[in-house]
Amino acid sequence: MKRLIFDEDHEMFRDSVRRFMQAEIGPQVERWREAGICDKDAFRKAGEQGLLCMWADEKYGGLGIEDFRFEQIVIEETMRHGDLGFFITLHSRLVGPYIGHLASEPLKGRLLPKCISGETILGIAMTEPGAGSDLAGIKSRAVRDGDDWIINGSKTYISNGINGGAFVVAARSVPDKPHGIGLFVVEEDMEGFSRGRNLAKMGLKSQDTAELFFENVRVPAENVLGDPQRGFYSLMRFLAEERLISACQAVAHGQIAFDLTMDYILERKAFGRPIGAFQNSRFKMAEMRTALDVTQTFIDQLVMLHNAGELSADLAAEAKYYATEVEARVMDECVQLHGGAGYMSEYRISHMFTDARVSRIYAGSTEIMKEIIARSIGLDERKLTKG
Ligand SMILES: Cc1cc2nc3c(=O)[nH]c(=O)nc-3n(C[C@H](O)[C@H](O)[C@H](O)COP(=O)(O)OP(=O)(O)OC[C@H]3O[C@@H](n4cnc5c(N)ncnc54)[C@H](O)[C@@H]3O)c2cc1C
Known part of the structure; x- marks a missing residue:
């Protein structure tokens, strides 16, 4: 599906991020997965590439880019050509903004340049x-x-x-x-x-x-x-973006699983025909294509609302809840379509399946997202059961 939210600048940026991820990150992933940790140096390389805390003011060494679409591209290309575990967006946008918006000037002056260069990981x-x-x-x-x-x-x-x-x-x-x-x-x-x-x-x-x-x-x-006594409200302020980031990640993960599975079912044969020729496979792929396109469209719309300063907590919760549930369903179907290969570690889909399980738990669980959404439509348990 053609996505209408990106212009030429975004596409040029995507090309450069893709090249960086393919050259510097992709080849390291297997080693990192065995070690249980990424190299710190990879953050420095991402910093040199200008991919960390892009929102930060130029006086600290940042690029002053407020347009969230650039971060969305970093998320998508990291997922596709790097790994979910190399989560530079956590550093840049889940944590960095607390320092950018709330820190004292001396702390910003001391810490932000190191966050932008990747010397300090947050x-x-x-x-x-x-x-x-x-x-x-x-x-x-x-x-x-x-x-x-x-x-x-x-x-x-x-x-x-x-x-x-x-x-x-x-x-x-x-x-x-x-x-x-x-x-x-x-x-x-x-x-x-x-x-x-x-x-x-x-x-x-x-x-x-x-x-x-x-x-x-x-x-x-x-x-x-x-x-120091109102930190709870600061946390609330940044959580909507955190949930949008989770949604972007989840749908990107699903898109990759879909593509890998498409290649697999066209290649692999059973009963003298490609797996992709069975009606079940065609219908499962059709269902997944639809679910991913619908979810992607909603998320792209929220990205634009976020750019306009109008992303609400309940819409972000809808996106996080829905995208991570779609991701889970897609991963499960894709493993199934891979058959036994889908259960083998040498196939990427097998670890994408286990990687995806956390999406419905962290950054606010599915149940907490549903609580937020229910409250936003007037179904607040505390109010409904009072007295
Ligand atoms: C890989 C990973 C990375 C993480 N990274 C970080 C990090 O960097 N920083 C950080 O601070 N935390 C991090 N977390 C923690 C994460 O945010 C929490 O695990 C998550 O918020 C859930 O909290 P919990 O584990 O205590 O589960 P609990 O709160 O104990 O929940 C258990 C179950 O009860 C459900 N539940 C809870 N309350 C309600 C309710 N009101 N209504 C209905 N159901 C409910 C939950 O949805 C869940 O299904 C990470 C977790 C993981 C797994």
Whole structure:
């Protein structure tokens, strides 16, 4: 399907990102998947290519590109020619904007140039052993000491947990208020900060996911992001974009699975004909083509709304929920159409299937997305059951 949201500049940019991913990232993926982590150096290369934190102001070394379509292209080309685990958009757009929009000027001046060059890799640490979907359950504590804050607690399932050089950490700053949370930038050389192991996962093998520990970590005032008692609202502000990013990723992943499967079913034969000639195969492919085109169209529309500053939390939740469910269905059907080969690690589709499983869990689970959507249409459980 021809996509109408891109112009010539976008297509030229796509070509250059594709070439970069094919030359620098694709050939490394198998090694990274075995090692359970990407090379840090790959972030530097992406930085040299101008692919990191493209939104950042030129005075920090950024390109000042606000148009989200360029990031959408980075996501799509990374998925196709790199790997889901080399998630530079997490660094650039899930974490970077907290620093770009909320950090003190000295912190921006010190950290942003290194984020743009890829010298410092970013992560975000919200989830704890006892708090995932329900962030109001965060127990990590931040206590003021003069101008500084002292952080204690632990986080888990943190992407870039091993490679990361700086983390946006959510910690409770107001003990008796469920939403009394602050956001603090903890840097890897701060005393009292340590990392746990690189957690073994079902999929997403090339990405490091780790536990982080904070023992009396002293965070200077310079590293506090925004109002230290209103961090919860800052998190909410950036979550819509995070969900749009997940949706872009999920549909791109589905598109690749579709293409791989199309090649396979035309090549592979059974009962004297290509697998693709069976009515079941043709109908499954027709269903998937339709689901992917419909989902892609919706996401492209939301990208344009986002560019216009009009992406709402509920629309982003619809996109995240729907695209990740479509991704899951597509992966399952594509494995089935591959037969036994689809279960073998040497076929890309087998690890795309396990990689995709996380999409419905992280960045807000499918169930949480449905809660947001239900509330937006007037079905708020709390209001409906009150009194
Ligand atoms: C590979 C990976 C990478 C991650 N990276 C990061 C990261 O970089 N930073 C970070 O902070 N976190 C990260 N996470 C954590 C992720 O965001 C959480 O796992 C996710 O938010 C779900 O939280 P949970 O695991 O505590 O599940 P729970 O909240 O315990 O949920 C368990 C189940 O209950 C359901 N549920 C929960 N509440 C409700 C409700 N109100 N209504 C109906 N159903 C509900 C959920 O949908 C889910 O099905 C990562 C996770 C993974 C797996």
